[in-house]
Structure formats: C-alpha cells, structure tokens
Amino acid sequence: MRSFFLLQIFSVSAILASPSNNDFALHLSQGDEYFRNFDNFSALELYQKAYDLAPHEFEALVRMARVHNDIGRSMLWRNDSAEVWYRRAVGFADILLEKYPEKAESQFWIAITRGSLVPFLSVREKLDVGKFVVEHARKAIEIDSTFVPAYVVLGILYREAAKLKWYERVIANVVLGGSLPGTIEDSEQVLKRALELNPRDIFAHFELGQTYNFLEEHERAADHFRTALSFIPTSQRERDQQGQIGRRLERMKNQGGG
Numbered sequence: 001m002r003s004f005f006l007l008q009i010f011s012v013s014a015i016l017a018s019p020s021n022n023d024f025a026l027h028l029s030q031g032d033e034y035f036r037n038f039d040n041f042s043a044l045e046l047y048q049k050a051y052d053l054a055p056h057e058f059e060a061l062v063r064m065a066r067v068h069n070d071i072g073r074s075m076l077w078r079n080d081s082a083e084v085w086y087r088r089a090v091g092f093a094d095i096l097l098e099k100y101p102e103k104a105e106s107q108f109w110i111a112i113t114r115g116s117l118v119p120f121l122s123v124r125e126k127l128d129v130g131k132f133v134v135e136h137a138r139k140a141i142e143i144d145s146t147f148v149p150a151y152v153v154l155g156i157l158y159r160e161a162a163k164l165k166w167y168e169r170v171i172a173n174v175v176l177g178g179s180l181p182g183t184i185e186d187s188e189q190v191l192k193r194a195l196e197l198n199p200r201d202i203f204a205h206f207e208l209g210q211t212y213n214f215l216e217e218h219e220r221a222a223d224h225f226r227t228a229l230s231f232i233p234t235s236q237r238e239r240d241q242q243g244q245i246g247r248r249l250e251r252m253k254n255q256g257g258g
Contacts, residue, residue: 024053024060031063038236040071058100065092065109069116070237076119083120089113104147107140111153133157134182148198152207155191158182159211187211202228202238206245218252225249 031046044067051060072085093109100106115133118126134157140150162184191208194201205228212221225245233239 104144151194158187
C-alpha cells in the first residue's frame with residue numbers, strides 16, 4: 001500500500017451498469033485524478049457529486065473524509081477555517097464507521113479525523129480524544145495487521161504522550177483521571193513497523209524522523225527526512241510534508257545537526 005492517502009483503485013466492473021452508477025464511478029475516478037495532481041478543491045467537487053448519487057457507499061465516504069481532512073490540514077495556522085473542515089471530515093468518518101465498522105479504513109479515518117481536532121480542544125478533551133484515537137487505530141490494526149496508516153497514527157500519539165511535561169502528566173493522572181498511553185520507544189517501534197510494511201511511505205518517514213528528533217538522534221532523523229524527500233508525492237498533504245521536511249533539514253543544517 002503506497003500510503004493511506006492513496007486509495008485502492010475503484011473497480012468499475014463491480015458496479016451495476018446503470019447510468020447513475022456509471023456516473024458515480026466516473027466522478028470518483030476524475031476526483032482521484034485531481035487529488036493526485038494536488039487540487040483538493042476540484043477533487044472535492046467530483047467526490048461531492050459521487051456522494052450525492054450514493055451517500056452511503058464506502059468509496060464515497062472514504063474520499064469525503066479524506067479530502068475534507070486534507071483541506072483542513074492545509075488551512076491550519078493559515079486561517080480559522082481549519083476546524084470547520086476538520087469537523088466536516090469527522091461527520092463523514094462517523095457515518096463511515098457506523099456503516100462499515102468491520103473495515104480497517106473506517107477505524108482509521110475516525111481516529112485521524114478526531115485526532116485532527118486536538119489543536120482546538122481543552123486539556124480534558126485532548127486526553128479523551130487521545131485515548132479514542134489510540135483505541136481506533138489499534139482496532140484498525142486488529143482488522144488488518146498490514147494497514148500502514150494506523151501504525152503511523154499510533155506513532156504520533158505515543159510520541160505526543162512522551163512529550164508531556166511532568167506537571168501535565170500530574171494533571172492528566174490526578175485531575176483528569178488518566179493519561180495518554182504509550183512511550184517514545186513505542187513510537188519508534190510502531191513507526192519502524194510501518195516502514196517494514198511500506199518502505200516508501202512519506203508520512204511514516206516524516207513521523208519517524210520527528211520521533212528521532214525528539215530523542216535527539218538528529219542524524220537518524222535527517223536520514224528519514226531525506227528519504228521522504230526522495231519519493232514523488234501523491235497528494236497535497238505529502239507535498240506539504242515534503243516542504244516542511246525541506247525547511248526542517250535547512251534548520252538542522254544551520255544548527256549543525258543535519
């Protein structure tokens with residue numbers, strides 16, 4: 001699997017040969033083409049048309065959750081619309097989970113869309129969401145042990161748990177009655193597992209580099225960052241991550257760590 005931003009190719013032959021179903025497949029195919037060419041808003045227009053034709057179809061729901069989440073991420077720190085896009089993504093992920101709870105993708109998308117809301121939440125809400133994300137990412141892996149994106153999400157959450165300051169841990173444990181599960185070693189382990197399954201996953205290399213930076217293993221971090229830059233991005237999110245990596249490597253070089 002290339003990455004969680006690349007969906008399986010939609011099988012037109014699996015759709016009944018009616019005009020509306022042919023239109024559904026065409027809208028998805030055209031939307032995917034825009035998505036691969038980093039045009040999320042044009043992709044959304046086509047995905048919306050497919051969704052309008054078949055609002056409970058798995059393929060439409062996955063794409064609607066994905067594209068809304070990706071647009072939200074592209075808006076983060078640029079304007080105040082990121083939260084709106086993220087919450088729309090959660091809405092589609094909720095339906096996806098309700099309709100298709102047995103699929104790893106459903107468990108993953110509810111995890112990542114809810115997790116994307118963390119910057120807008122209170123401390124108590126962040127703790128609850130963190131536990132929720134870990135629970136559903138683990139469920140995705142239980143369903144499909146080769147599902148790379150779920151390992152990456154776990155790696156992020158485990159690292160964030162490890163980054164908590166001592167007083168934040170006290171607040172989480174004493175005041176809020178619990179803490180985020182995971183350690184920095186857990187983060188490294190699951191991200192390495194993701195790359196065992198897919199050595200070309202840009203997202204996994206990016207996040208493992210982040211984990212090594214936290215461990216102050218800067219050369220290992222730089223190795224993964226450079227590897228991530230060597231691959232052709234297949235979505236706007238991956239291209240944005242590569243831009244972030246390039247800036248990070250430049251800072252590391254200036255500081256003598258890359």
